Amino acid sequence: MIRLFVPQDLAAGAELSLDEGHSRYLAAVMRAKPGDELRVFNGRQGEWRALVAQVGKRAVALQVIDPARPQEPGPDLDLIVALVKRAALETIVEKAAELGARRVRPVLTERTNADHTRVDRLQAIATEASEQTGRLDVPQVLEPVKLEKLVAEWERGRRLLFCDEAGGAKPALEALKGAIGPWAILIGPEGGFSPREREMLRGLPYATAATLGPRILRADTAAISALTLWQAAAGDWRT
Template sequence: MIRLHVPHDLAAGVEIALDEGQSRYLAAVMRAKAGDELRVFNGRDGEWRAIVGQVGKRAVVLQLIDPARPQATGPDLDLVIALVKRGPLETIVEKAAELGARRVRPVITERTNADHTRVDRLRAIATEAAEQTGRLDVPEVLEPVKLERVIEGWNPGRRLLFCDEAGDARPVLETVTEGGPWAILIGPEGGFSPREREMLRALSFATPATLGPRILRADTAAISALTLWQAAVGDWRSWPQGQSPA
């Protein structure tokens, strides 16, 4: 079943003219024709059944039929990731969306080996991943800021899982034992500087944890940490057995 994220309000009988990219995808790639059924969601009104009403030269028009699933959101989990090269960063954003992160916050650290990124492309990747995985929301991807600025504005009610490769921290599954708002912090390929590590370990809301005896690439570390967090306190534990989002 094709799923599309749209910005429009969703209600029975509403007609939606898709943007150029989505229209091209349906008409040229999926060869959609009038009467074909698909699903749409906007992150607010749940998931709706829709049918293709018109396939035009400039736009595909959908007609909404009825709701398929009520709106729901996943765990309140941020991924704070140091900027890395384009390929690994795009993989991280895609997998963060698949693994249920609510936000992705790129940060600039002292050893960051990339100084810019195309946030618009990262947001498009997050949207596509949400469409493919059955999510009813799209994770927010924020503009990159310096790590110090993020920490200065931090809400102490959100626990910070600081993945520290120093080797003297406890494993994630031993440190993450309760739910609530969390964030996972992954450093750059060169690791955190001694000054940054000292700063992070002094934070009352930060919990250092290790991802094992090997030094992991940033993309591997992000995927591993998200998976372990989900297994410990995330919605993997609460999803009804045998129930499918499709």
């Protein structure tokens, strides 16, 4: 079943003009015809059944029929990830959408090589992955921020799982036992955090250091593993 994320308000009978990307996808890739059924969601009003009303090459219109699933808030989980290489960062954003993160925030650390990224491109990847994975919202991809600034502006009450491969930390699943409330997961660059950064992170009262096993993981693997463990221990993968 095709699912599209749209910006418009959704209500029975509403007509939706799709943007060029979605229109091309439906017309050229899926060869949609008037009367075809699909689903739309906007992150605010749940998922609705809709029918294709008009098909032009660059302009497809839908008619909203009736609600299919009510909006539900997902787990309050941020993924904060060092600006790694483009391919790895794109994979991480895609997987963060599949694994139910609410926001993705790239972070600049001492051992981060890159200093910028195409946030609009990452947001498009997050949107497409959200359409495919069946969720009712799209994770927000935020502008990159320096680690110091991130910490200085930390949101009160949010816990931080800080993946520390330098030894001495608890296994992540143990560190997450009994976790409740809003959390963030922090994944460092391939070269790891600097000693100064590690010391700073370990001193934060809201941070918990954790390890992801005895092998060296690439940043994308570490991000997927940490999101998985959080969802299984504290998120919506529980019964």
